[in-house]
Amino acid sequence: MNQDLPAVVPKQVTAWYHYHKEMYSVTFLWPLSGTDFHRIIFLPQTVLKSRYFRIKRAYLCCLQTAGHSNGWHFFPLKIDLVFARLSVPIVADNLDLRDNSCLRSLDIRCIRSLNGCRVTDEILHLVPNKENFRLTLRAIKLWAKRRGIYSNVLGFLGGVSCAVLVARTCQLYPNALASTLVNKFFLVFSEWEWPRPVLLKQQEESNLNLPVWDPRVNPSDRYHVMPIITPAYPQQNSTYNVSTSTRAVMVEEFRHGVTLILQGKSDWSKLFEPLDFFQKYKHYIVLTASASTKEHHLEWIGLVESKIRVLVGNLERNEFISIAHVKPQSFPGSRELCKQSGYVSMWFLGIAFRKVENAESVNVDLTCVIQSFKDTVYSQANHLHVLKEGMKIEAAHVKRKHLHHFLPAETLQKRKKQSMPGTSQNAGGLQRKRTSSDGSCLDSSRDTGSRTPDNSSSSHKIAKVDTSTAERERLAP
Secondary structure (H helix, E strand, O other), X not given: OHHXXXXXXXOOOXXXXXXXXXXXXXXXXXXXXXXXXXXXXXXXXXOOHHHHHHHHHHHHHHHXXXXXXXXXXXXXXXXXXXXXXXXXXXXXOOOXXXXXXXXXXXXXXXXXXXXXXXXXXXXXXXXXXXXXXXXXXXXXXXXXXXXXXXXXXXXXXXXXXXXXXXXXXXXXXXXXXXXXXXXXXXXXXXXXXXXXXXXXXXXXXXXXXXOOOOOOOOHHHHHOOOOEEOOOOOOOEOOXXXXXXXXXXXXXXXXXXXXXXXXXXXXXXXXXXOOOHHHHOOEEEEEEEEEOOHHHHHXXXXXXXXXXXXXXXXXXXXOOEEEEEEOOOOEEOOHHXXXXXXXXXXXXXXXXXXXXXXXXXXXXXXXXXXXXXXXXHHHHHHHOOOOOOOOEEEXXXXXXHHHHHOOOHHHHOOOOOOOOOOOOOEOOOOOOOEOEOOOOEEEEOOOOOOEOOOOOHHHHXXXXXXXXXXXXXXXXX
């Protein structure tokens, strides 16, 4: 890699920082299958950004060669390799990234590149016991993935937001072991009074004048529904994408965890039991993205997925819809669908409707909502010059009993489990016709199979069992 650096630069000028390794204290392998592999490359001011791409290719070649020679086994993963050009002639091995002075004279892109490792360092500095924090975080991330609430881009928890929530729990219970911290995590955040922000420390002042999350100054920050604030300057809301629907889904999952804790008889496997998403709602919207080639499809689904939260936001603003719940996992299209459209990916959104009093049926027209979403995606694709021939988006309403036309039986199979009080409820409502991009009309009546989060049952039980938790959190900064 050093062969791509200017001759005047000493050999030891690059610093590699694997901040997931620091967060989880693992070896070269990552903590969970499916976790992104994050590394950042620091380069001195004498190295131009254009050189980074040569270094990146060389690094990936070295990684592949080392893997083959050492017999490493790689999970399928995404490598997030970012670049930061520091305002120093040489990058020292003992570089302190927590020092705000390292941000001086950097452009905003390099500051964003540094943000991940600075946040990681700051979180580890603020927790009372790093090992208990790491073990608890691994458990919570596994729980979030199994329960379908781990996807920052779709408006759920991400790696940073999970870490901040766990770190806050560790601060509140500094002497607790990991098993106790998992319990306290659910007790604390099932009672949290959103949108009160989760902070690990008071926000610090700085003369660097970078934009920070501050609802007193920034009017747009006042509309964030579930703020979880990163501790490193410049402080940002790690859950910017969370909507009313996704917050309701997450709060329901926090309370589901509390229900298991209060039962006291369940083993750990119950907590990590996957969500029966395809049994949870009676009505779904199937979003289909297709492209004619594999390369175009990979580019297309990344853009479509990044805009699904826009569709969720538009749906939840409909007066008849109480929840629009997207499953983070995408699914490949059926063999027949791929023959027609090439490479296909599908996302499923569960829809719960509000109860309409004194009405046997209500027509809910979503044509404009669907078309607006499609226009947004196509417009963004045109702006980024990525729209290719054959790239399409389709949306259709499907009842639960018809999901077998899209998914295999093993995916739809209902898991056997005990009834959990307080985790499901009648969403009231509605019977639908068909929802599609060309004529989205939903006829509603008696949607007794849909469920929405319950805001009362489990919270009353928690208050009786551990009132001090809620009181302590109300006093916490």
